[in-house]
Amino acid sequence: MKKNVEERFRKGLLKYGKKNKLHRCLVLPILVIGTFFSHVFCFVRGNGKRFAMLAMTFLLFVVYSSFSFPIFLSEERDGEAADLDEAVSLAQESEPDLSEFLEEDGSLSFSEYGDDVHSAGGSITYGAEEILQSAKQAGPSDGDPGQDGDLGAVFTRDDWRLILVNKQHSIPEDYEFPLGTITGYLQCDARIVDDLVAMIQAAKKDHVNLEIRSPYRTRERQEGNFNDRISYYMNRGLSYMEAYQRTSRVITIPDNSEHQIGLALDILGDGYKNLDEGFADTDAGRWLAANSYKYGFILRYPEGKEYYTGIAYEPWHFRYVGVDAATVITERGITLEEFWEDM
Numbered sequence: 001m002k003k004n005v006e007e008r009f010r011k012g013l014l015k016y017g018k019k020n021k022l023h024r025c026l027v028l029p030i031l032v033i034g035t036f037f038s039h040v041f042c043f044v045r046g047n048g049k050r051f052a053m054l055a056m057t058f059l060l061f062v063v064y065s066s067f068s069f070p071i072f073l074s075e076e077r078d079g080e081a082a083d084l085d086e087a088v089s090l091a092q093e094s095e096p097d098l099s100e101f102l103e104e105d106g107s108l109s110f111s112e113y114g115d116d117v118h119s120a121g122g123s124i125t126y127g128a129e130e131i132l133q134s135a136k137q138a139g140p141s142d143g144d145p146g147q148d149g150d151l152g153a154v155f156t157r158d159d160w161r162l163i164l165v166n167k168q169h170s171i172p173e174d175y176e177f178p179l180g181t182i183t184g185y186l187q188c189d190a191r192i193v194d195d196l197v198a199m200i201q202a203a204k205k206d207h208v209n210l211e212i213r214s215p216y217r218t219r220e221r222q223e224g225n226f227n228d229r230i231s232y233y234m235n236r237g238l239s240y241m242e243a244y245q246r247t248s249r250v251i252t253i254p255d256n257s258e259h260q261i262g263l264a265l266d267i268l269g270d271g272y273k274n275l276d277e278g279f280a281d282t283d284a285g286r287w288l289a290a291n292s293y294k295y296g297f298i299l300r301y302p303e304g305k306e307y308y309t310g311i312a313y314e315p316w317h318f319r320y321v322g323v324d325a326a327t328v329i330t331e332r333g334i335t336l337e338e339f340w341e342d343m
């Protein structure tokens with residue numbers, strides 16, 4: 001009986017297709033879909049086991065998709081989560097109440113050094129004057145004009161200057177480095193201090209005052225930033241998993257941040273206050289992009305290289321790799337990840 005219904009349906013459709021030339025292209029897909037469902041119906045009709053199997057497959061598919069595509073979940077939240085998404089991508093602009101404490105990638109810095117220092121107002125920024133003053137007291141600095149890198153130098157992956165830290169490469173558990181203090185809480189790997197001071201001095205000669213925002217960061221600090229952001233999202237109604245997911249998009253997971261090994265610095269200049277893309281268009285941003293390699297620093301997350309770095313463009317985040325490697329990387333316009341591949 002079922003077969004008859006299907007046969008009649010098919011004949012009717014074909015007849016309709018012959019009469020209405022314009023609708024002919026619709027007839028074929030309807031025919032295919034109709035036949036498919038009719039066969040499925042015949043397959044399970046009167047057979048409980050088959051029906052149960054099909055239903056389970058469908059159920060599993062639905063459950064699986066809801067886990068792998070969290071966007072389905074977000075949409076159910078009548079726009080609230082969607083707003084949050086926007087807040088993440090526009091971190092600095094969209095969260096004015098937190099802007100004072102925002103650091104690179106929108107990380108929160110109010111837990112940085114304890115309340116005594118921080119309650120005064122957001123992140124500490126160290127100006128060129130202060131840094132050079134401290135450096136002068138610490139020892140003579142001749143204002144190194146920058147060095148020429150050796151393009152033929154041989155590089156090895158176990159060179160401390162070339163350590164790769166990113167989402168795929170955590171900091172090795174036994175990693176150690178000499179922590180040096182430049183002034184106040186401004187700390188970084190002691191071995192890069194001379195080049196850093198030389199760079200700040202050279203910039204000053206070109207009438208650019210560089211400012212260091214975020215130097216060495218302890219694991220606890222990075223973890224604090226991370227957890228603060230998770231709580232922030234959870235307070236807005238997200239589950240822990242959702243909050244974690246959103247947080248890891250904007251803040252580096254503890255143990256995967258270059259700031260923890262004292263080789264990365266966030267550098268601004270000339271009163272520019274925000275860690276955002278606009279910094280690239282300032283005198284300081286341009287000076288750094290053009291000259292930092294002479295002092296061993298590379299722009300770590302260049303524009304258009306997100307595929308390799310996994311991090312959006314950050315014109316303020318500089319990483320020390322040594323003058324030779326910085327020269328090669330800058331000349332070739334590549335990232336540390338690509339440089340590593342070739343090593």
Ligand SMILES: [Zn+2]
Nearest residue numbers: 104265266317
């Ligand atoms: Zn940074």
